[in-house]
Amino acid sequence: MADLETFRAETRAWLEANCPPEMRQPLEDAEDRCWGGRKWTFKNEAQRLWLERMAARGWTVPEWPVEYGGGGLSREQAKVLRQEMQRIGARSPLDSFGIWMLGPALLKYGTEEQKKRFLPEIARGEIRWCQGYSEPGAGSDLASLQCRAEDKGDHWLVTGQKIWTSYADQADWMFCLVRTDPAAPKHLGISFVLFDMQTPGVTTKPILLISGKSPFCETFLDSVRVEKENLVGELNRGWDVAKYLLQHERTMIGAMGEVGAYRPLGQIAANAIGHEGGMLADPLLRADIARFEVDAMAFRLAMERAGDMLKAKTGNPADASMLKYYGTELNKRRYELIMAAGGADALEWESERSRKGDDARTWLRTKANSIEGGTSEVQLNIIAKRILDLPGA
Numbered sequence: 001m002a003d004l005e006t007f008r009a010e011t012r013a014w015l016e017a018n019c020p021p022e023m024r025q026p027l028e029d030a031e032d033r034c035w036g037g038r039k040w041t042f043k044n045e046a047q048r049l050w051l052e053r054m055a056a057r058g059w060t061v062p063e064w065p066v067e068y069g070g071g072g073l074s075r076e077q078a079k080v081l082r083q084e085m086q087r088i089g090a091r092s093p094l095d096s097f098g099i100w101m102l103g104p105a106l107l108k109y110g111t112e113e114q115k116k117r118f119l120p121e122i123a124r125g126e127i128r129w130c131q132g133y134s135e136p137g138a139g140s141d142l143a144s145l146q147c148r149a150e151d152k153g154d155h156w157l158v159t160g161q162k163i164w165t166s167y168a169d170q171a172d173w174m175f176c177l178v179r180t181d182p183a184a185p186k187h188l189g190i191s192f193v194l195f196d197m198q199t200p201g202v203t204t205k206p207i208l209l210i211s212g213k214s215p216f217c218e219t220f221l222d223s224v225r226v227e228k229e230n231l232v233g234e235l236n237r238g239w240d241v242a243k244y245l246l247q248h249e250r251t252m253i254g255a256m257g258e259v260g261a262y263r264p265l266g267q268i269a270a271n272a273i274g275h276e277g278g279m280l281a282d283p284l285l286r287a288d289i290a291r292f293e294v295d296a297m298a299f300r301l302a303m304e305r306a307g308d309m310l311k312a313k314t315g316n317p318a319d320a321s322m323l324k325y326y327g328t329e330l331n332k333r334r335y336e337l338i339m340a341a342g343g344a345d346a347l348e349w350e351s352e353r354s355r356k357g358d359d360a361r362t363w364l365r366t367k368a369n370s371i372e373g374g375t376s377e378v379q380l381n382i383i384a385k386r387i388l389d390l391p392g393a
Ligand SMILES: Cc1cc2nc3c(=O)[nH]c(=O)nc-3n(C[C@H](O)[C@H](O)[C@H](O)COP(=O)(O)OP(=O)(O)OC[C@H]3O[C@@H](n4cnc5c(N)ncnc54)[C@H](O)[C@@H]3O)c2cc1C
Pocket: 130, 131, 132, 133, 134, 135, 138, 139, 140, 141, 163, 164, 165, 166, 167, 216, 368, 369, 371, 372, 373, 374, 375, 376, 377, 378, 381
């Protein structure tokens, strides 16, 4: 315990000295997030410095082992680091599919060479990943995927189409599910492979969303060469890796419901409609925001508890579905409240005053939260079956 308090004091001092003031401000828009990768342009010097300093300490991935670019912290130390970052309002130095999804899968299923090759680059934000799971005929029923990998001895040639591939046009590499045995039952003929998006035969085509942005793409694969050394896990057992990765993805998406990094709702609403006698002017909105804040606080504690249980190996793998479901509902509620507080002004789409309609666009974007990473209906099915033990249809 005394050790943990020493760690807290040292962490606090280090953060005070090293977190640039600009990185202690709440996120204002999507560009405030740092995604890293070869194509990344830092928004400002503070964003670059913050990533560099945190990565040098291994604190972009505090709990990963030091030899793979992590901080080697215990869960308790990582919690202290998170608390101390929250205390000064520090932003995450790096958002990354590599950290949230591929990294944990590589730590469990990767070979030593794969870990040494990819994990430190992910930790330093030098390589950006996209996820090639969904296909036009395989979304909720992901195991029906058809993307074919033809065995050519020391490599495969991969041909097919992926869809809804977030940031495929920005990514450096893809982790991808391919069919390596078309004759086997559908879950047993899938493999999990990695390839560089610069490989000949890879093309991406952005898809326009309701928000007016194009954060994801159709991805076409035409005889793309994939080296055998880039198979993760066993041949034809990629479904195990895919499911494990999905648990991490769902927990990460659910974490959107943790509101620490954003401007407090009460403050946003007070700026929009003012207050009377120190209280938000609209009593109904005030009550809705209070209810939201209580639920968000309870959710944060549920996330902490789920993390502790995972570490102690007492959690249920399906807990990720619960966190995904509730966290995405919370995030949608948060943006409904922001829109309610903003009234007609919140619908502005292009003006400078509205930062080019950032709130309205983000509100529309949240509609996808309950689809991406597996829909809410599918999560509820999983919860019913694996947690509540209800009889199947
Ligand atoms: C913003 C966003 C980003 C995404 N990013 C990626 C990415 O980077 N990589 C990637 O591979 N994919 C990505 N996806 C795709 C996502 O994983 C799929 O959209 C999702 O799994 C649903 O598949 P589908 O769109 O084919 O819908 P479908 O599976 O066709 O579902 C259609 C409707 O039927 C319902 N339904 C289906 N099956 C059942 C069932 N058994 N019980 C009850 N209801 C059911 C669904 O809930 C849904 O309402 C992204 C999606 C979005 C919206």
